[in-house]
Amino acid sequence: MTDEILLGELTTALSCQSGVKIHINYAEKISGGDINETYKLSTTEGSLFLKMNDAHIYPDMFVRELNGLNILRSTNAITVPRPLASGTVGDKGFLVTEFMEKGGVTPDFWENFGASLSRIHRQTQTYYGFPETNYIGTLKQYNTPYSSWPVFYAFNRLQPLTRAAYDQQVVDKGMVVQMEHLWKQLPGMFPDEKPALLHGDLWSGNFMVGKDGRACIYDPAVYYGNREMDLAMTRLFGGFDTRFYYSYQTMYPLAEGWQSRIGVCQLYPLMVHLLLFGGSYYNSVKEILDEF
Known part of the structure; x- marks a missing residue:
């Protein structure tokens, strides 16, 4: 500078x-x-x-x-x-x-990280959303409150990005129709659960090992949502160590059938990447939508 x-x-x-x-x-x-x-x-x-x-x-x-x-x-x-x-x-x-100085991992680094995330997710409120619009990357993230997670996910996450992708000619009408078909199925997919405080953009590029050998997280896109969103995001772009997931599941077990919802939860970050970085993510989105 x-x-x-x-x-x-x-x-x-x-x-x-x-x-x-x-x-x-x-x-x-x-x-x-x-x-x-x-x-x-x-x-x-x-x-x-x-x-x-x-x-x-x-x-x-x-x-x-x-x-x-x-x-x-x-x-x-x-x-x-x-x-x-x-x-x-x-x-x-x-x-x-x-400024966070880097350190070396402790033997229980991943177990501690998983347990820490579970404690964040236990923070709750009465609605899905957040008091303000914020950002994920450079894209606006809308947080209009809803009492229903499927409604929130459809109207605040998938719908705005699908509209933007279609307007920018990143996706075609066929994919829009597939998305609309998926939105209608969301209420039957997700069990009722309290809104959880989410990091919102939790992947391997948004944490580091601190001087104490523990995880440090940053670059958040916070809101209160379904906690499976954070977990699904961690599985993209290389994923986290299996000890992380075992620890989380031990501390705060996910609702039955969570494995079948991973792809649906990953649609949001994949659509974000499609809009920010181009068509290489198109096939990843298409593969998920083709399952429905």
């Missing part, structure tokens, strides 16, 4: 919001995914993590992420980076959190 004016504005914003006078010595660009610019900040308060993006395109993305980090932290179930500030400097939106 070479823009000294931008760095100065960021220093002021960070000091004001954190309540501590912080001076940024320098910013080192680091890898941090496909969506945001990411930096390691060397400051008078130690190392911090910064992510930035276009404030005009995503004006509220990082304040929504900050809210998500805070609600996950409030569970005291697992390590979550402490958010320090978010806002806009110049034409950039930003989020600053503590």
